[in-house]
Amino acid sequence: MKKYGMVIDTKLCVGCGACVVACKTENDVPEGLHRDWLVEEVTGKFPNLHMEIRSERCNHCSDTPCVSSCPTGASHIKKGSNIVKVDPNKCTGCQACVVSCPYNARFVMPEGYVSKCTFCDHRVEKGESPACASVCPTHAIVFGDLNNPMSRVSRLLRARKFKTIIPEAGTDPNVYYLI
Amino acid sequence: MKEITITTNKISNMVDGHFHAWGWEVPLYLFLGGLTAGILIITAVMAFRKRQDGFKLSAGKLSLWAPIILSLGMISLFLDIKHKLFVWRFYTAFEITSPMSWGSWVLLLIYPLSFLLILATIRESYPGLFSFVNKFLSALKLDVLFKKLTEFSEKNHKIIAGITIPFAITLGIYTGILLSAFGSRPFWNSSMLGPLFLVSGLSSAVAMVLILSNENEERSLFTKVDIALLLTEGIFILLFLIGLATSSAQYKAALTLITGGALTPSFWIFIVMFGLFIPLLLELLELNGRKINPKLAPALVIAGGLFLRFIIVEAGQMNSWLPY
Amino acid sequence: MASNFTRRDFIKISGYGAVGSVVSGKLINGKSSPESKPPESNVRKTPTFCAMCTFKCAGWAYTRDGAPWKLTGHKDDHHSNGRLCTKGTGGWGTYTDPDRLKTPLIRTGKRGEQYFKEVSWDEAFEYIALKLKKIAEEHGPECVALLTHGSDGSFFKQLLKAYGSSNIAAPSYGSCRGPREEAYILTYGEPVDSPERTDMSNSKCLVFIGTHIGENTHSSQVKEFGDALANGATVITVDPRFSTAASKSDHWLPIKPGTDMALLLAWINVIISEELYDKQFVKNNTTGFELLKTHVEKYTPEWAYTETTIKPDVIRKTARIMAKNAPATLVHPGRMVVWYGDDTQRVRTGAILNALLGNWGKKGGFFNPLKADVPGYPHPPYPKPSKTWRDAFPGKFELANLALSSGICYASIPSVDKSCSFKGWIVYGTNAMRTMPDRAKTLEAIQNLDLLVAVDILPMEITGWADVILPECSYLERYGELRVTSGKKAQIALRMPALDPLYNSKPSWWMVKKLADKLGLNEYFKWKNVEEYLDLRLTKAGTSLKELKKKGVITLPDDTPIYYNKNEKIEFDTESGKIELYSQLLEEHGFDPIPVYKRHENPPEDYFRLLVGRSPFHAFGRTTNNPILTQLQNENHVWINTLIAKDWDLKNGQYIKLENQDGVVSNKIRVKVTERIRPDSVYMVHGFGHTNKFLKKAYLRGADDSTLITKVHTDEIMGGTGMRGNFVTFIT
CATH class of the missing domain: 3.40.50.740 (Rossmann fold)
Structure with missing residues (x-):
């Protein structure tokens, strides 16, 4: 079983948004909808300031309220991995999953079904990294198998201090932020 | 202080600066579902009463409302879902972890039960309807079956009622659990929501009896029942608030929505004041013989029940673990 | 950020539109969902290099079933290193923009009234x-x-x-990087050029002064900045604003705008007085050191403190860090440097500081760029x-x-x-x-x-x-001039059409x-057509159009080293053949041979200095109508310090107008209340507030800074148009 994850280095991320545009074009994400987005968090008072920039997306959590709240099985975990996906042919658009996601990572497509980040599994199947990771100019986004101790993501998590977003929501996210 | 900005203009599900996926359809559905549960519980419980004269509505006529109101609720739910051609997918799976899946299957069982409950008293309550349906079905050569079914229901009225009660309670509680199961929404994430919505659904159903009934004995009994239900509802709301107030920071933050935040006036005025306190007062005065428009208190109760769903559904969406 | 999406709109779209969209989404678009469609059906990739800005990153344009899909960087390319920036990745938006010019037009009404006939x-x-x-x-x-x-x-x-x-003029000279090129030509005999010859990947200490790499997303610059960060380089950023680069820095010096030269001179003062400069390099390769030494004696950190508001100990500390890491210290020359009219002199001060650090032709400093030699297409001599x-x-x-x-x-x-x-x-x-x-x-x-x-x-x-408008097709629909730029590799890149031109564009x-x-x-x-033009030139350079069509980018063999050896004597293309710390040429033309600090005007009461920069999501005004990029940002904000916002009772997201010292009023713009800027300045990104109504997404969205820049401080040396001497106040 693969446990895919992302390790995003907030020290390298410059918030350029290339990840957002690469995702939109790679996946034909319709106008106004976003599978990934950027958050800037500034703390302190002038001139003692700190800023963290994060490229955020679905966390492909290990504990998935979006999958467990789905009444039809449309929201599911892809076989052999932890990639959380939506099957448009099963989705009723009831939005239980949209409401259940603490990260607001899901949205309704113009056609009516729910969509979200897929970790570009169509690319991953071919051994490529997701579009956002492949475009990042500072190589801040690293994708890989967390179950493999020799993968870059695993090594980064061993070497660096990291955090996840709102771990207290209890979803056990698989997108890590190096701090 | 933190300055948090989503710099890439993300507007998925964001309306007027906060998360908003569910509009008016879901709270209306939850209200109508709770009302249906209340109606079914009343008609089922009344089946066990020995003396049914003087209780024509609650023991008989009321049952017809259950499938009608339930269907309105289902229409409301259908309006909410966005991938409408795939609505049938609710019934190609049973997802044990999904309250919505449970709900959709319970609803499916509620329909036959509610029809049997109608048939159990139809000859007495709606003789005109009975003969009309009979005539209609005879054209289809189904009148024999209909008659048999009616006789079966009349004979097994109490058994049917006995089976209905747990299912109706499940339905009532489900309307709350649907929300409380969302761990990502601190405002909803309280086990009080199930009982609260059940009691609120029951009190709305009782209020319906009070509005529709013209019999003094029935009105007087149900006024007392309503007082008890409103008191219970008040206690449940209090427990719900205490639950939020004594939980972790995120839950406390959720509570501030109705203790100073955006939804404070609507919560305290429409739910607590006009939905609970004033009708309670009016009903107590009425029992003490004061002349008050008898339809006023129950109308307020029903409106209060509707507001309860609307405000709670809105509040849950306005608050989440993430501050953005 | 705030959106203009109202609840009512949302409900309309999501609720009532749902039944219709089930049908229309599938049938009318003739395009099924990405989830159900294998993304690889009928995919074609064509070499191109980007025209979203002028950095010219090479990449591949992907089409799917004859329709635009995506753009990616070319992995061999020394501009993009395989990764296009935000704008480059969104390049197909230029093609799909429905507001494009569609046919040649000749003016029929008065100039500016926009009455045209199609011709x-x-x-x-x-x-x-x-x-x-x-x-x-x-x-x-x-x-x-x-x-x-x-x-x-x-x-x-x-x-x-x-x-x-x-x-033939490029506005990028007089309105952007001209003073930088002239300052380096005056000092080193060579320009910095684009892409910059900065070796940031190998820098141990980076100094940014008024340059905001990160928000300015020129691909190789951002990549190299990232490399430096990953390698643990010490970063010193001088900016009145807590820019992205500042947030990545070890030392942020929130300087009072207009005083940058004072800081640079004080740094030089510290480096000379504490004898921290590269003595061998200075001796071998520079002229005028003794004059410089005397000249900067008065520019002490204590003096600079009163000008810049940067504390003397911070100035000393940062100067020592620079010296300690030299020659792998780079005082970045910046890019958009037309600020106060003394820009050539200011950039030259930085160039002198770099000379003292001895980083010319050194790893982590300025490398010696390589360039492919591609002859032009032969033609008779042009008339004189x-x-x-x-x-x-x-x-x-x-x-x-x-x-x-x-x-x-x-x-x-x-x-x-x-x-x-x-x-x-x-x-x-x-x-x-x-x-x-x-x-x-x-x-x-x-x-x-x-x-x-x-x-x-x-x-x-x-x-x-205009009298005549000629609609050009986008860079994704045309062959273009070859890209022959200098860098760490000698490369040639080709731009060829990925799709046929839309409408009647050419x-x-x-x-x-x-x-x-x-x-x-x-x-x-x-030449008969562009293919013939390109092929002849490429053949002369030892390759062919056929090869370029296949490879997109080719790297010509060139083993000239991009660094000098330690203590190697360098021949500079200046009059003295050395780095001119003291410039004879400037003196001859009546300018200060060594930069002299002059004070600039301060904003009057209730006015704030207007600072301008770039959005990372846009290439100025050229992309603010792009259907893809506007989804990230469709208007600009004016940054106002929290304290000032409180004084003026301004709320985050509120619309205000700006009025400059000459009474010129901007279009409405949203306020960003932030700690990230000095109280004496306001900041906005350039490129918004378009006034051409035919740009439907951009028309009057946000405010345009250039209309507020009515006071231009001309650089006497090279004519650059200094734009940071304008002050604005708020109209609520």
Whole structure:
């Protein structure tokens, strides 16, 4: 079983948004909808300031309220991995999953079904990294198998201090932020 | 202080600066579902009463409302879902972890039960309807079956009622659990929501009896029942608030929505004041013989029940673990 | 950020539209969902290099079933290193933009009223040729100028030279990086160039002064900055604003705007007085050190503190860090450097500081760029122009190595004392109203022209004022001039069409070829079509169009080292053959031979200095109508310090207007209340507040800074248009 994850280095991320545009074009994400987005968090008072920039997306959590709240099985975990996906042919658009996601990572497509980040599994199947990771100019986004101790993501998590977003929501996210 | 900005203009599900996926359809559905549960519980419980004269509505006529109101609720739910051609997918799976899946299957069982409950008293309550349906079905050569079914229901009225009660309670509680199961929404994430919505659904159903009934004995009994239900509802709301107030920071933050935040006036005025306190007062005065428009208190109760769903559904969406 | 999406709209779209969209989404678009569609069906990739900005990153344009899909970087390319930036990745938006110019237009109403008639290409060329011939007869061909931005302006440059004018200006010179290039030419004999010859990947200490890499997303610059961060380089950022770069820095020096030169001089003071400079390098390769030493004695950190508000110990500490890491310390030369009119001198101060650190031709400093040699297409010698734009400015800007667009602009306004007055402009791919400050002057110049031709993809402010509009197809629909830029590798890149041109738009090479025919200049353009033009040039360079079509980018073998050896004596292309700490040339022209600090005007009470920068999501005004990029940002914000916002009772997200010292009022703009800026300044990104109503997504979204820049501080040395000397107040 693969446990895919992302390790995003907030020290390298410059918030350029290339990840957002690469995702939109790679996946034909319709106008106004976003599978990934950027958050800037500034703390302190002038001139003692700190800023963290994060490229955020679905966390492909290990504990998935979006999958467990789905009444039809449309929201599911892809076989052999932890990639959380939506099957448009099963989705009723009831939005239980949209409401259940603490990260607001899901949205309704113009056609009516729910969509979200897929970790570009169509690319991953071919051994490529997701579009956002492949475009990042500072190589801040690293994708890989967390179950493999020799993968870059695993090594980064061993070497660096990291955090996840709102771990207290209890979803056990698989997108890590190096701090 | 933190300055948090989503710099890439993300507007998925964001309306007027906060998360908003569910509009008016879901709270209306939850209200109508709770009302249906209340109606079914009343008609089922009344089946066990020995003396049914003087209780024509609650023991008989009321049952017809259950499938009608339930269907309105289902229409409301259908309006909410966005991938409408795939609505049938609710019934190609049973997802044990999904309250919505449970709900959709319970609803499916509620329909036959509610029809049997109608048939159990139809000859007495709606003789005109009975003969009309009979005539209609005879054209289809189904009148024999209909008659048999009616006789079966009349004979097994109490058994049917006995089976209905747990299912109706499940339905009532489900309307709350649907929300409380969302761990990502601190405002909803309280086990009080199930009982609260059940009691609120029951009190709305009782209020319906009070509005529709013209019999003094029935009105007087149900006024007392309503007082008890409103008191219970008040206690449940209090427990719900205490639950939020004594939980972790995120839950406390959720509570501030109705203790100073955006939804404070609507919560305290429409739910607590006009939905609970004033009708309670009016009903107590009425029992003490004061002349008050008898339809006023129950109308307020029903409106209060509707507001309860609307405000709670809105509040849950306005608050989440993430501050953005 | 705040959206203009109201709840009502949302409900309408999501609720009532749902039934319809189930049907229309599938059937009308003829396109099923990405989830159910194998993304690889009928995919084609074509080599291109980007034209979203002028950094020219090479990449691949992907189409799927003959429709746009995506753009990715070319892994061999030394500009993109395989990764395009935000704008480059969103390049297909230029192609799909529904507001594109669709057919040639000739003006029928008054200038600027935007009444045009649709004409054929032949009619348009006939009209232009007639006017050009008339101007040549009456005033001489030198009275026609070309304002250009972007690599395919090359064909129009050739046309103008064949026609007999050498007045070719890129606004990027006078309004952006001109002073930087001149300062480095004056000091080192060579420009910094684009892409910059900075070796940031290997720097141990990086100093950014007024440059905001990260928000400015030129690919290799951001990549190299990232490398430096990953390698643990010490970063020192000088900026009145807590920029992205500042947030990545070990030391942020929130300097008082306008005093950067004081800080640079104080750094030099510390490095010399504490003897921290590279003595061997200075001895071998510089001239005028002793004069410099005496000159900077008075510029102590204590003196600089009163100017810059940066504490003396911080100045000393940062100077020592720079020296400690030298020569792998780089004081970045910046890019957009036209600020206060003394810009060449300020950038030169940084160049001198770099010289003291001995980083020229050193790892982590400035490398020696390589460049492929690609001969031009042979043509007869161009006619020699008898006058140029310089004749309009006798005795001025003699040290400017390139033409000034503002010079051309001012010289188009008739006056008795100008011996060269312009009668015709060809404006290629640059929105002259916005790229030059002082809009009123630009308009006055335009009103006096006999011919204004605008070649563009989108309607812009400038096309609204044009006599003839020629709709160019986007870079994804055309062959372009070859990319031969300098860098760590000697490379050639090809741009070829990924799809056929939409509407009646055409590539610039085609327009130039046709116009040359009409003007009787076809002897200068002997090629039949662009493929022949490119192939001949590439063959001469040792490759071929066929190879480039397949590979997109080729790297020519060149083993010239990009660094000098330690203590190697370097020959500089200056008069003295050395790095000129003291510039004889400047002295001869009456300028300070060593930079002298001069105070700049401070904002009056209730006014704030207007600082301007870039959004990482946009390439200035050229992309603010792009259907993909506007989804990330569709208006700009004015940054206001929290304390000031409190004083003025301004709320985050509120719309206000800005009024400058001359009473010019901006379009409405949202407030960003933030700790990230000094209380004496406000900041906004350039490129928003378009006033051409045909740009449907961009029209009046946000505010335009260039209309507020009415006070221009001209750089006396090279004519750059300093734009940071303007002050604004708030209208609520």
